[in-house]
Amino acid sequence: MSIDLREKLKGELIEQLNLEDISPADIDSSAALFGDGLGLDSIDALEIIVLLEKEYGIKISDPSAGKEAMASIDSLAAFIEKNRK
């Protein structure tokens, strides 16, 4: 899996989700994005869906696949590599 993609994603999430006071180095690629991890909420999940479509041309049609993909930066990067057009 591309390390660059993970780092790029961290930057995009910080920008897109207004995660001020957080730097890419603060985000553990394997840590949970929701709940105890970065503490993202349901609106953030929607913004990630928008990000995937705008930046990577990926539409999430299966909610369970989306939930799995958004578990962490690692899983999100793997999902993008598998599905990007």
Place this chain on the structure above:
Amino acid sequence: MKTIKHIRIEQSSVFADGDELFSLAGEEYAVFARAVYKSLEIDYPKFYKMSNMCKLGFLASEYLLKDMNIKEKFVDRSRVAIVLACKASSLQADIEYSKTMGEIPSPALFVYTLANIVTGEIAIRHGIKGEELMLVQQEYDKEQLSDYVSTLIDEGNTDFCITGMVDYDENHRYFADVCLLGR
């Protein structure tokens, strides 16, 4: 009904009961709001996601309730009300949201396209569960607000009320004038 504390925010300054608490003259709102947030030394990352109007209401309420143990003071937070007014409603957030409609509209901006989210964010932050109201007034009508709050308190279900004006318009002019009132 007595005024416990009064906060006014305008032109890059914050005043409490008439005394200037914070000022960052000449700075644009984004810089000012961030500096105020930092000065309050609170950890509430959701602040950064809020609309400009919401940030204004949030900051005003933080100053209003600062140095007050809200859990102790508001023993029953279902008896605390938030009654605010605004003039421009959520127009500035509406404009920001409309800019995203050409591509994929932003859900994060959409949630701030209602003025009453200001009262909601304050209620969530402080666990307030009493009456919430956001009036859109042509001009700041303190008397109308005061009458409404008096009625609320007289009815016997409200002990405290956060009330006043929180306004942020499409030309980035902003003004907050809020009070904490009690029996």
